[in-house]
Amino acid sequence: MNIHEYQAKAVLKEFGVPVSRGVAVLKASDAGAAAKELGGPLWVVKSQIHAGGRGKGKFKEAEAGEKGGVRLAKSVKEVESFVAQMLGKTLVTAQTGPAGKQVNRIYLEEGANIAKEFYLSLLVDRSTSRVAFVVSTEGGMEIEEVAHHASDKIVTFSVDPVTGALPHHGRIVAKTLGLAGDLADQAEALTARLYAAFVAKDMAMLEINPLIVSAEGRLKCLDAKISFDANALYRHPEILALRDETEEDPKEIEASKHDLSYVALDGAIGCMVNGAGLAMATMDIIKLYGAEPANFLDVGGGATKDKVSAAFKIITADPQVKGILVNIFGGIMKCDVIAEGVIAAVKEVGLEVPLVVRLEGTNVDIGKKIIADSRLNVISADDLDDAAQKIVNAVGKA
Numbered sequence: 001m002n003i004h005e006y007q008a009k010a011v012l013k014e015f016g017v018p019v020s021r022g023v024a025v026l027k028a029s030d031a032g033a034a035a036k037e038l039g040g041p042l043w044v045v046k047s048q049i050h051a052g053g054r055g056k057g058k059f060k061e062a063e064a065g066e067k068g069g070v071r072l073a074k075s076v077k078e079v080e081s082f083v084a085q086m087l088g089k090t091l092v093t094a095q096t097g098p099a100g101k102q103v104n105r106i107y108l109e110e111g112a113n114i115a116k117e118f119y120l121s122l123l124v125d126r127s128t129s130r131v132a133f134v135v136s137t138e139g140g141m142e143i144e145e146v147a148h149h150a151s152d153k154i155v156t157f158s159v160d161p162v163t164g165a166l167p168h169h170g171r172i173v174a175k176t177l178g179l180a181g182d183l184a185d186q187a188e189a190l191t192a193r194l195y196a197a198f199v200a201k202d203m204a205m206l207e208i209n210p211l212i213v214s215a216e217g218r219l220k221c222l223d224a225k226i227s228f229d230a231n232a233l234y235r236h237p238e239i240l241a242l243r244d245e246t247e248e249d250p251k252e253i254e255a256s257k258h259d260l261s262y263v264a265l266d267g268a269i270g271c272m273v274n275g276a277g278l279a280m281a282t283m284d285i286i287k288l289y290g291a292e293p294a295n296f297l298d299v300g301g302g303a304t305k306d307k308v309s310a311a312f313k314i315i316t317a318d319p320q321v322k323g324i325l326v327n328i329f330g331g332i333m334k335c336d337v338i339a340e341g342v343i344a345a346v347k348e349v350g351l352e353v354p355l356v357v358r359l360e361g362t363n364v365d366i367g368k369k370i371i372a373d374s375r376l377n378v379i380s381a382d383d384l385d386d387a388a389q390k391i392v393n394a395v396g397k398a
């Protein structure tokens with residue numbers, strides 16, 4: 001689960017991590033008061049969306065200006081006008097995709113005097129089963145770019161969970177960033193605090209880009225992006241309360257309500273499959289025959305008719321879906337249950353795209369008979385290969 005920058009900074013602040021003062025603004029009419037509360041003389045008006053690259057992003061609407069989603073303001077008046085321009089508008093960045101994201105919240109922050117910009121992140125490194133730090137002097141730009149063009153400028157190390165962050169980890173950070181004296185001490189303290197926050201809150205990723213040295217000689221986190229391990233959220237109701245569902249894919253929210261494993265993708269073929277492995281294989285074979293899957297969907301082992309029906313509705317509600325492939329291997333799952341669920345959903349929401357169904361395993365004959373008796377326009381397939389070819393032929397290649 002992701003949260004907004006201003007929420008991430010509030011979480012980090014609890015752990016003593018240095019961040020700028022700021023106020024979240026949800027209504028344009030609150031902008032002036034917020035600006036006065038902060039005091040100036042320099043403010044930064046920051047669009048809050050769950051995507052990076054806001055500074056270099058562009059709004060779709062011309063009246064929001066071409067200046068991007070993070071703007072410096074030099075007066076209360078300017079703050080008010082930038083907030084009014086950004087709220088409700090759609091910001092397109094390198095990370096949002098062409099559709100962009102609507103800006104519903106603004107974070108108004110005191111402007112910092114930036115002397116240097118660095119990059120620092122923490123993430124769970126699966127290969128070492130540890131929390132790893134990624135540190136670079138090349139801040140303020142995308143770390144993926146740095147990795148391509150100047151990978152020698154990126155230093156990574158991981159922390160033994162038994163000892164936790166130790167002073168020498170802080171010294172690696174300071175040395176990598178070329179910091180000495182008091183700034184090196186600040187880097188050491190920051191390293192320990194970020195690690196403590198990461199572990200205490202069960203984060204999956206914590207990215208500070210940029211981490212800055214201010215003209216006053218202070219190390220500060222100017223941006224913060226956090227994603228949390230969804231499996232640990234039950235331990236953190238205070239984090240769960242920060243969830244902003246308007247930032248998430250409505251299809252994925254609906255799927256999670258029905259306990260379905262669903263991930264929205266960009267292709268045209270909706271997939272309903274039981275078992276994660278079979279779902280992956282189904283996506284692979286769709287690609288092999290030249291089309292792209294619209295989603296990953298695992299209905300699980302013991303799905304009920306209602307669950308299958310809910311899954312089918314999520315797939316058909318996606319306007320990108322030009323054809324559907326149902327691929328079920330009935331083990332614990334029974335083919336007749338799948339057939340009944342699909343038919344119940346089709347009767348309710350209709351079927352406007354080609355549907356290929358491949359059933360195999362427990363109660364396959366009953367399942368096939370239910371579909372045949374329904375007189376729905378279903379193309380049946382004998383095996384996975386046959387099913388994939390039939391749906392790709394019906395929909396066309398990507």
Ligand code: ADP
Pocket residue numbers: 020044046051052053054055056070109110111112113114117140209210222223224
């Ligand atoms: P994003 O990464 O989404 O573009 P950032 O929060 O990193 O958003 O902001 C983009 C740039 O704007 C930063 O690299 C920094 O140069 C500048 N910036 C952000 N916050 C402040 C601030 N409080 N004071 C001064 N400059 C800022």
Ligand code: MG
Pocket residue numbers: 052053140209210223
């Ligand atoms: Mg940033």
